[in-house]
Amino acid sequence: MLEQYNELPEGFLNAKAENLHRILDKPSLIHLKGKEPEPLFISTLLHGNETTGLYAIQKLLRSYQNGNLPRSISIFVGNVKAAEAGVRRLDEQVDYNRVWPGTHQQYLAEAHMMQQVTDIMQQMNVWASIDIHNNTGKNPHYACINKLEQSFLSLAGLFSETLVYFTTPKGVQSSAFAELCPAVTLECGLSGEKSGIDHVLHYLQSVLSCEKLSECADMNLNLFHTVARVKIPEGYSFGFEDDATINLLPEIEDYNFCELDKGTVLALVEPESSAYLQAFDDDEREVGREFFEYSEEKIVLKRPVMPAMLTMDTQVIRQDCLCYLMERISMPTL
Known part of the structure; x- marks a missing residue:
């Protein structure tokens, strides 16, 4: 089910979410080399109607077209079929953010794919993980973590002073990658809003400029537990x-x-x-x-x-x- 690329597929930088299936016909993992070899992992479109991550990533990569990335990046583009339809997931599909390692549905083909992605990134010595989402209701921009450790708090605090610590539901991407590296889920308001795209773009630029996450964020944070x-x-x-x-x-x-x-x-x-x-x-x-x-x-x-x-x-x-x-x-x- 998984396709891998070692360079950007042609047309990726300017594709709309609903047209992305013409470029990536299945979930894809794209590896791009940067000055620092340990990659930053970014996942987007785990839910097909949550497009802010895709558009922020496109803007980020366009800004580096004439120069080297500060750090290698691996981008996982998830549910392109749901993105084509403009929905969270198709009726016959499982939720792409409930089938990562730790899921209760480990027998599913999608769970095997997410295990494959996790194994690949572990072998590549992943440096940090960012999973980008949107809300459907009125919410502020906030970040979620699965471990109350310095590096996790720092990675999340770069995005927002409002942090949510959670351990359920099982099978979410950030929880799986939390066993490998600092990991965060970004909740970026309503899908496709310019303010959300620009916020994520600035955040990704800030993370890429960090050498040590523990030194990058102000720790004046508001912390909540689900x-x-x-x-x-x-x-x-x-x-x-x-x-x-x-x-x-x-x-x-x-x-x-x-x-x-x-x-x-x-x-x-x-x-x-x-x-x-x-x-x-x-x-x-x-x-x-x-x-x-x-x-x-x-x-x-x-x-x-x-x-x-x-x-x-x-x-x-x-x-x-x-x-x-x-x-x-x-x-x-x-």
Whole structure:
């Protein structure tokens, strides 16, 4: 399933995400040599409608067309078929950011491909890893890490003062590469926005200029830990128009990265429906009763939390989740 290149395929630098399949007809790993041999790994389009990473990488490489890269780069371009359709993933596909080493779905062909990519980069002595994503809801730009270590905090802190530490879901790219090198996931706001593309471009330039990551970032950071992943049970209809079993509040996206009080209303439910929200902790236990309570046909918070990735995109909610719940934590003593 994997194609490898040792130079940029013709037309790559100017291709739109929806046309990239004409240049790369399958997931591809592109190796480019730079002055420092240990490569920076960058992954993009693990979700086909999250295009900021692709366009930032194109701008970065165009700026080096007449000069050598400061460091070698290996670029993994993921779900080109979903990018053609402008969706996160096709209905018949798995999520390309749930099948990396550590996944519960290691038997899948896609998992074998991601294992191959990981093995290749381990053999190349990968220096650092950056996985670039977008949100579908209103969120600030922030960075996510899987280990609370100096080099991880530094790599993430170069992008944002807002950091999220997480250990689930399993099978994500950054978690797999965290066993090899400092790794980060960038969440860059809405797909394709110029502000997000420029932010990622500046970030990649900054990382490429670093010799030691521990010396590159200001550590005045706000750190949060994800404590639950929230899903809507398959058996219930949901929406925003007061015509479903679970009717989420239309302003729910405004709750992202706000520290919400106990009693905050998240949704209205049909009378006598017994509808509820599920929440899964780091051990994949269902812990919804710890976070939500139900009264007067409303779903309300049972304790203070901060949500992230709340969206009004119903397809994304079904394919992935409604949101993550977080709590502020102290910076580790390093």
